[in-house]
Amino acid sequence: MSVEPQLTAPDSGRQLPPAGPSAEQAVADHTVADHAAAGHLRPDQAVTETLEDYTLRFAPRSYRRWTPMVVATTALGGIAYMADFSIGAGIGLTHGTGNALAAILVAAVVIFVTGFPLAYYGARYNIDLDLITRGSGFGYYGSVLTSVIFASFTFIFFALEGSIMAQGLKLGLGLPLWLGYLVSTFLVIPLVIYGMKALSKLQVWTTPVWLLLMVGPLLYLVATDPGTVNRFLSYAGAGGHGGVNTASVLLGAGVCLSLIAQIGEQIDYLRFMPPKTEANKRTWWTAVVMAGPGWVVLGALKQAIGLFLAVYVLAEVGPAAATEPIQQFKGAFAAMMPPWLVIPLAVVLVVISQIKINVTNAYSGSLAWTNSFTRVTKRYPGRMVFVLANLAFALILMEADMFSFLNGILGFYSNCAIAWVVTVATDIMVNKYLLKLSPHAPEFRRGMLYPVNPVGVVAFVAASGLSIAMYFHALGDALQPYSPVAAALIAFVLTPLVAVVTKGRYYLRRTGDGIDEPLLDADGNPRATTYTCHVCRQEFERPDVAACRTHDAVVCSLCLSTDRIGDHVLPAEPAAP
Template sequence: MATTVSKSPETRAKRIFGGLVNNPVLEDYSLRYAPSGFRKWSEYGVAMAALGSIAYMADLAIGGSLAIQYGFTNALWGILTAALIIFLTGIPIAYYSSKYNVDVDLLTRGAGFGYLGSTITSVIYASFTFIFFALEGSVMSQAFTLFLGIPIALSYIISSLIIIPLVLFGMTVLSVVQKWTNPIWIGLFVIPIAAILIKDPQTVASWVQFAGKSPSGAGFNPLLWGSAAGIALSLIAQIGEQADYLRFMPKINPFKKWKWWFAVLAAGPGWVVLGATKQLMGSFLSSIAATHGTPLANANEPIHMYIAGFGYAFPAVALILAAIFIFMSQIKINVTNAYSGSLSWSNFFSRLTHRHPGRVIYIFLNVGIALALMESNMFSVLGTILGFYSNVAVAWIGAIVADLVINKPLLKLSPSYIEFKRAHLYNFNPVGFGAMVIASIVSVAAFFGAFGPWGESFSAFIALFLAFSLSPVIAILTKGKYYIARDPHYHAGTHHDVLNCTTCGFEYEKEDMACCPAHDGPICSLCCSLDKECHDMCKTVGSIKDVPVKCS
């Protein structure tokens, strides 16, 4: 996609986008504010699409791994502690994403990170999507191998390729897939647990006493609790995937505010209620799988959990039902992982290369990285990967939340709205970006033992505390001067008039537009991001008054 910018308006060529970008169904406004004209789903429809992605089996695998590694009690309190933190931090992110109709990357730009500062968080978020794609794909592949008897390496390839066609068409297809598979999934999810509790209630007592590999047995150990909570906190970035759906939330109906709020809370932070429940179920089912003869090394694999579970209800077809349930669950979540990853990579590369071939291209990149992780058997080192990742993810989310709940409403040093456009942002804002970097460095050092066993176990908590504390401190020290590079002409929250972009010629709502002196008129956020020749002249001293700009 070529870009031509000329000093003369008469000789300037229009920007030409490829077919993958011009098709709104394929592109799904991957780098933009989601306009009101495209947000045709109801609150219920958006919420069901967002909650459909919570069908993943990673929760079961994580819960099983925690119980096996740390014992029941430490796993229980670690899961509940992490769930509380994830729920509370998810509320402001869900609210701002839904109100201003932006994904988590655009939200990050306007919450103290700056235009280029958020490129780092794009990689953090992209890492979340391909790590969990690989984890979910591994779970599906284990089921393929056990059910079909094919090599695991081939199962990895199949599990990756079947996702791509489903995610090409973005929210248009994802909302349908999630809606129609939800009832079947819920039934298969509940039946094994109900059958176990009815036929063998003693399994609950065995679960409570389950020690796994823990040397201290099933009793409480604060170091093991901290480590378990840290691993569970790796799921804190899931709110980003929820925001990818919540950005399509319709405008609040003043007569039915409760309906909007209920959908936002349920589909936003509410995911962790089901997520924590599934982690506890994973610890429960792994203890049952272990008592049925599954080696501890394999008892955290959901396929073995559900073979044991369905064995109580339908022993003759337990393997078939377990395989169907695993396949459905993994498809429901990995379409979201692939979709969200494509959004994040699009944001990352568009800022660095000033090119955007289309969101669809990055689906293949994200799936390819995930496949490489699967083939390298990442499932065997699950705890280490998630424990390390959680430190950086928690620092990122902690810095965003501090800006949304302290710097904006209380200190009033951050703009009350979300400003995500390049034309109005500094490249780096030390408030969020600095807080995240410092918190990440310190917590990762703690994770690798720099501050002893207590620091290692509670490294994720260190990341959260530092990021949340440093953000307002840096905002006060800098007096908020690095949030806005120049006053916006159009910003989120204005009425929904449309303007023609002077570069590409398409119409966009004002929330997506900036006033551009280089092009002498309104410019859309994507064209602004991709411009290589303007050299940010709109943010230089005197440019606004010296260059005539035709913006209405």
């Protein structure tokens, strides 16, 4: 079957109908009402919500009207979280400055190297990390595993940021922590409803104020009291032994590596990058590197600053409170501001940071949960349902005082996150570009992929399972610090190994989607030609549609996902003899 694209009449600007039976005739043959009865969401309801920011689907060229640097600024605004200050302080106060800085550097290198191919793929082909994961070793249903892991990342870090904000509200306004948790949770709901358009404005306008409040105190302390630098560099940690040792570095790096899944939130913005052309390629690459793997440079600096400020306020507030960002910045502002301004400024910084990151956490988490639910149940309940569900999970963690056992949660979680990100990055770098066993062009549509691809699933399950066992001392105390290393190495080795053993046969269920026009244009960008989905009657660009199994028409990716009877899904191609 071949389906012709809609063409634009040069004299009128109107779209000419496709050749063959019209979309209206196709709907008459197999009505929208029939599909609704079979379990579909009302087309108008699904379209209204998913087209606000192209939830669960390819982001079309017609929507991507931001410049590369606006996208980059928006994405970088999403890493304004204060958790880095707590993470760096916690590692340093436990293991000492030398071990902490080495751990931060090791984690940053791993995150940058694995994040680069993912960021490039998301920006180049305008799909989020879940859609990338589907076609990069996991399969259509196999990536549900990683969607749940990413969703867990968002509510864990939402809870962490909400806890930090509640600490600030307690200090500044006297609110009890339980009430601060509620305020920090419900504050983001109005902001996250509207998707990318609202988030881009919020991040661009608040970033300069946030940077000034964060960097200003550090520069002042270093300039006016050089002794603070010496005390910071010589701090030996709780044990007081000093020196750098491998076990302490790896334990610290394991906590830092829990942030590896942050690349997923960066890609939620990078998927809105404009097409890469000869005219904009330098700016395009700069934006991708800055907002993609480059986020970890700022993240690592924040972790080091958090340790610096913790050491600075340690004698005054004690080790428990020294890991709280509100106490760190209160001490820093006190050295340079009049007393009446100290607490208000510290609270403003914490609140701005929490809002900037938690709108992203709530937004990205809702996408991940909705994606998983829609694939498994073939129903689209609406993204707002999962915004509220994600916030509920986060609130439970906050009320359980997760801040007090932060390092334990992050150390355990990092093993799953590392296994996932390294598996996908390896599939892109090695299986796609080196071995050429994985299809180069992105694929995420139902019917085009096998339900489960053993390449990614086996590598991920083996890497995460063994590393978690190591983390919980199942393989002995001596190996426990090496669990993040094990997660990365096992994923890196097994991903190409399983691809070679299976000869890459479980990537694509079909090599053609029934449409003659290629997915990519001459510059390698997704084509912008529009087609009309005969189920929801909306127009979608070339990468988001496939031919219908039962009609001479096309179906969009969301309608394919919610087709409970499989009426539209193309059959598998016959196996090669």
